[in-house]
Amino acid sequence: MERIFGRPIVTQEEMRARIRELGKQITTDYAGKDFVLVGVLKGAYAFYADLARAIRIPMRVDFLMVTSNKSRLKTSGKVKIVTELTEDIKGKDVLLVEDIVDSGLTAQYLVKTLARKKPRSIKVCTLLSKPEGRSIDIVIDYVGFKIPNKYVVGYGLDYQQKYRNLPYLAAVDMEEEQV
Numbered sequence: 666m667e668r669i670f671g672r673p674i675v676t677q678e679e680m681r682a683r684i685r686e687l688g689k690q691i692t693t694d695y696a697g698k699d700f701v702l703v704g705v706l707k708g709a710y711a712f713y714a715d716l717a718r719a720i721r722i723p724m725r726v727d728f729l730m731v732t733s734n735k736s737r738l739k740t741s742g743k744v745k746i747v748t749e750l751t752e753d754i755k756g757k758d759v760l761l762v763e764d765i766v767d768s769g770l771t772a773q774y775l776v777k778t779l780a781r782k783k784p785r786s787i788k789v790c791t792l793l794s795k796p797e798g799r800s801i802d803i804v805i806d807y808v809g810f811k812i813p814n815k816y817v818v819g820y821g822l823d824y825q826q827k828y829r830n831l832p833y834l835a836a837v838d839m840e841e842e843q844v
């Protein structure tokens with residue numbers, strides 16, 4: 666696994682430090698609020714677990730599971746929620762936790778869909794952002810790392826459902842993978 670993906674593009678140390686900063690910022694911004702941290706599964710699971718433990722205020726945890734109609738590496742933006750929230754988010758301050766924002770279509774769809782449940786506020790936190798991939802205008806409130814337009818795996822992110830357990834982020838070597 667490590668041979669295929671070579672050097673990490675974000676190391677475990679860099680990840681830990683950045684998540685600590687995000688946690689501090691979110692702790693400050695959401696102090697005193699009725700706060701729900703909503704993770705988007707599966708991709709966000711690793712980031713979510715670390716981020717949640719870096720936030721030092723009382724909060725509820727909840728999850729959505731989505732599948733996207735992605736053929737190979739590109740998302741069509743047609744996401745389907747396959748597992749719904751269990752918390753009632755009406756009147757609450759919701760922070761949606763994503764693994765990566767590329768075109769922005771998934772995040773936009775989820776924000777619109779959750780907004781119908783009338784939360785008091787809804788913001789987005791993503792571990793990774795690929796600004797070059799954006800096809801729509803969307804505000805992402807918290808970004809861990811901006812990365813170039815390369816396909817990455819590890820730390821929750823998959824390539825055809827594998828490599829999510831790689832403990833760091835690495836770019837897929839397209840030649841070896843023969844995509």
Ligand code: IMP
Nearest residue numbers: 740766767768769770771816817822823
């Ligand atoms: P978007 O709708 O184009 O913003 O894509 C978001 C979704 O595409 C993410 O939640 C990921 O599941 C997937 N995705 C986009 N880029 C990558 C990548 O480099 N590695 C793994 N998954 C990715």
Ligand code: MG
Nearest residue numbers: 707708822823
């Ligand atoms: Mg995915």
